[in-house]
Every structure is written in C-alpha cells, then in structure tokens.
Amino acid sequence: IFLDTGNTLRIYEKDAAFQYRARQQIVKLLGVQENPDALCDRLTKRYDAFKKYARETLIQPSEVEMWTRWMLPDSPADTLAPLATKLTRLWINQNGRRVPRPDAKLTVIELAKRGYTLGIIANSVSTTEIPEWLEKDGLAQYFKVVLLSSQFGRRKPDPYIYVEAARLA
Secondary structure (H helix, E strand, O other): OEEOOEOOOEEEEOOHHHHHHHHHHHHHHHOOOOOHHHHHHHHHHHHHHHHHHHHHHOEOOOHHHHHHHHHOOOOOHHHHHHHHHHHHHHHHHOOOEEEEOOOHHHHHHHHHHOOOOEEEEEOOOOOOHHHHHHHHOOOHHHEEEEEEHHHHOEOOOOHHHHHHHHHHO
16 A cells, blocks of 8 residues: 555645744745745745646756746756755745554554554655654554655656556565
8 A cells, every 4th residue: 555645644734833943944045135034935936847847857956956947947956966865845834744543553553453564655745754653653654665856856646656656565
C-alpha cells in the first residue's frame, strides 16, 4: 500500500509565529536586508511558476534547481546551492506547521501489523522533511519505500514514480 503524506498522513496547521520565524530565517540565511513578508510575497510568485512547470511537465526539479533557477535566479548559484535544503525547509514552514493527522500513526501501525508492505510516494520539494518526520514520530520502520519526487525527479501522476516505488517494494 502506497500512501501520500499531504492531507493523507499530515495536514497544515496555521501558526502565525512559527510561519513568521521561518520567513525571518529565510531573510537571515540569504543575508538580505528585506522585509520577510515582502520577500516571501515576491518568492511566492516565482514558486507558483515553479509549481506550474512541475505540474505541467511532471518533472520535479531538485531543491538546488528550485532555488537557483526558479526562486532566486539572479543570485549566485554557487552561493545558493549549499543553502537549498535549508531554504526549502524554511519555505515549507513559512506556509504553516505540518502535523500528523490524529489517526495516522495508529493506522500505519495497524496496516503493518496486518502484514501489508507500506510505502510513501510524495510530491515533495524537500528531500529531508518527510524522512525526518517519519524518524521523529517513530514511523520510518513501517515503510519499506519512501519515494520523494524531489529525489526521483518525476512527480505524480507520472507513471514512472509508481513503477519505481513498486520495484523498490
């Protein structure tokens, strides 16, 4: 059984202070003198174009490409590339806190007890956020496969991501 994370295992929870801290950290990490909300408003327009491209082509660019080509194409790529993973996590956080659905853990454990092979296939811009959440919540052991579009380079509903997940399982 392959599960998704967004709105299946987890949901966004709005937390204004958490979100604003993420915006502040983006500004700090980039070393720019800009209002955090203004910067994120500007980046949102670029992120929307990035998402549109990914949805239309079913290609999921890496975190580095997301930041160097789409989000901040005028910034030096060699400066952005080492920051891409952290920037991506902060970008996710500036939209809200991702929290597990109340019944998610119990459901995963029950499915595993019943002998199902479990996997995750997720359209994710981050390579670290989902694996770290699974470890933190003690769920990693239940998933034989965790296939993220940001690592695989293709996104759902491209059949190749499902075929690869099945092959890995």
